[in-house]
Amino acid sequence: MEKDKQIFDIIAREDARQHMGMELIASENFVSHQVLEAMGSCLTNKYAEGYPGKRYYGGCQVVDEAETIAIERVKKLFGAAWANVQPHSGAQANMAVFMACLKPGDKFMGLNLSQGGHLSHGSPVNFSGLVFDAVEYNVDPETGLVDYDKMEETALRERPRLIIGGASAYSREWDYARMRAIADRVGAIFMVDMAHPAGLIAAGLLDNPLKYAHIVTSTTHKTLRGPRGGIILMGEDFDNPWGKTTPKGQLKTMSALLDSAVFPGTQGGPLENVIAAKAVAFGEALQPSFKTYQQQVLVNARALAKALKDKGYKIVSGGTDNHCVLLDLRENFPELTGKQAERALVEADITANKNMVPYDTRSPFQTSGIRLGTPAITTRGADVIMMTVVADFIDEVLRNVDNHEAIASVREQVNAMMAPMPIFAD
């Protein structure tokens, strides 16, 4: 068969874009060559509904081994007692937790999307907000930090059955112990979605939510640097608190509820090629070099935040504890929207995304902020010295959003800087 030139030309162009550009989207990264290889392997051909040793199709004896290794490696990585590696994405992992823990209409609490929360933590346009009754908690308008006192007040008033910690655009450490205490006071399940900082947590550089939360979900492709996908973990299993059983009455534990909520509850056949790639990525994350990489991600994020602050930019919460830096444009450029800033940065081959900032008056399609992150650029070898140059480039672009000549000059410098930097961690 002839090669599909149309599609492979597009892949080659995307490869060039990734290679020559500066990737600052906080949720993106570059996987190793062996992760790509596992994803592109013949495991994609296999149907394997069910779980290792309990499949609906024959011929699963080989993929069973890969899935079992993925489970064992991720348990070791995070100190988990139980893991499900089948969710196709973080949102699918979260959906399975909702299915296992709540009935339609039940109340739960998550961080307000416009203040850094995630779509699947209660947005009215997502299943979480459509099927369940979402109550939000917020950040303090002055500090930009989660307001745990108000969270507790709201929890006592609203009595949610589930409380979610974790965010998409929050650059500070979480007080998981406080959240667990709040959940215990109201009899709620405490879940943490650690998708963004998972790699930093795996490396032991941020507090591990598995010590506090009943259930932890994550994606595998952000700081964790694996293939696109999701996981669900528990530090320890516990009895099914809702007495929810199948007609045969066998779902006695939360792990059984969660397994059944992933398959057959919300997904069909697992992507065994992606699960094998997850196993490879978990294996990489267990190596000492992964910790060195994550230390550099943190140091780079702090250096980037400082360099921007030194230039007079406002950083939400004043800095960062993780890989993410949220720039509030309102002070320096009151007329500039996040959308315009994103467009100008992309014109300079600097990829970042517009983002709402706490108490933003603009819509999610315009926004007043830009979210930056260091995981991807650090995989390519960036150090703190480079972070000051990155801040210079961003500043130059934001001061010249309509000056295409100035932006072209930044683009040339970006391309010259990125061209010699390797894209594969291995």
Ligand code: DSN
């Ligand atoms: N879209 C992801 C992010 O950028 O944070 C969250 O799912």
